[in-house]
Amino acid sequence: MAEPILEIAGLVKRFGGLTATDHLSLDVRPGEIHALIGPNGAGKSTLIGQLVGEIAPDAGTVRFLGQDVTRASVPARVKMGLGRSFQIVQLLDEETALANVALAVQAHAGHSFRFWRRADRDERLLAPARALLDQVDFPEPRRAARVADMSAGERKVLELAMVLAGAPRLLLLDEPMAGLGASESIRMTDTLRALKGGPAMLLVEHDMDAVFALADRITVLVYGRAIATGTAAEIRANPAVQEAYLAEEGA
């Protein structure tokens, strides 16, 4: 088996008396889409926070590309090839779609201590930015629109283009379907499927259709613990999962 892209071992995070992450271990393999599901309050967002570097775990290790990054900063992890999307999209609201992606391209291109040449006409930034917007199917006429004037769906897609600008080895996708309409969800599912084979993905998602359509493996998180990991079929058949999660969804 190839060495995992991401390896989490014995991760613990407590908030006062609440154990949000409880001795959690899981891995993401190259090229794989690994979905993380679980009821509200299962600790999915806390886990993402620790993987990204926004929350420091109390115990355990996070290894990314074979290196221990448990204490590494967010920008350091991003530079190593970790890309993340936010549950609530984080964009530069006063800028256009193209300017947002161009800035992400610029960040990936090296340091930005360049004070003289105009950046907004720099084809070395704009050309890759346009290519990324093409890749995620961001509609041409909307590229000059400001983020503040965009729909929720457009923002989600735009954020994905920004993440891809960092040439990530691993994508942490925090509910990419949240806030999307039915047709937008299907398009996002297609977009993510088209990325398959490129970066590995850890997908946190409530939309079960999307999860079952995309995921190679699924881990079910309940009270900060992984109660099961397996293929879609295995997870569907798992009685503990049904009790903890799927039954509740169906009710």
Added chain:
Amino acid sequence: MREKIALAILFAAAVALPFLMRALDLPGGTGVATSILCLAFAASSLNLIIGHGGMISFGHAAYYGIGAYTVGILWEHFRQQEPIFGLIPGTDQLLITLPAAMLMAGLAAAVIGALSLRTSGVQFIMITLAFAQMLFFLFVGLKAYGGDDGMTIRRRNAVPGLDLRDIDQLYWLVLGVLCAWLFLQWRIVGSRFGRVLEGIRQNERRMRAIGISPYPYKLAAFVIAGMGAGAAGALMANYMRFVSPDIMSWQKSGEIMVVVILGGIGTLLGPVLGAIALQGLEFFLGGLTEHWAIILGPILVVVVLFGRGGIMALVNRLLGVRRG
């Protein structure tokens, strides 16, 4: 296009101002205009960090004051022919004092910024204010340089080919340096560095997620802004031929910030228009009543509450320019 024409007219008017003042028989006018340009200079530098970097520094007068004191202290040692600490000779050459003022202000900004930028929000406002107050009281206590009485600079700095005792020449020099600074700042704002700074202002979390650590960029901008204020202070000291701790008081920091807000945060010429408007209002209202501040205060409140974008937004509306 309209923007460019308006800019050209503004520049031509600024260059012609000393002639106009003489024609109108207002001998003090050019001097007042010089001090307005110095204030505009300091405000422009503050605008770089407030308007483009989102760093609300409430201690910007500290760097303005350090620039002014650099000129004053170098003059004092030049006058007494006695090197500073027995090492650094004094000088009255602007080509040395101006870069020296920028260097000293930049160093102060580097130290203060390195510490202050570990905080954000209200804490940052307070800590920049606290550092500025520390410097204020340091200069109050420096009896060798006049303490709270300040010090007189008997003669303006010398510049080869110019005679700064002629107020018109000083005015044109200040105008030239200010234009050079504004051009530089315009390039910086449009550069890759400027894009990052703008991104940090809008969403720091997003910037981290694309792999950018905000801290070094914020610090660099803070130092550049400090250097600009230092240059402005050096020119102001030359105009006034006097320096006292008042130039780095918190009131002065507030005044500089008011100029930025009044003129239009994050716009290139806003601080210049803001400085003209503020000094103009003070002058006009001061002619009406000695309690002019009671009228000026509410005007500023109204501008802050309802005039989003300050004077610059108004000008753009008049010119029919849409901000893209």
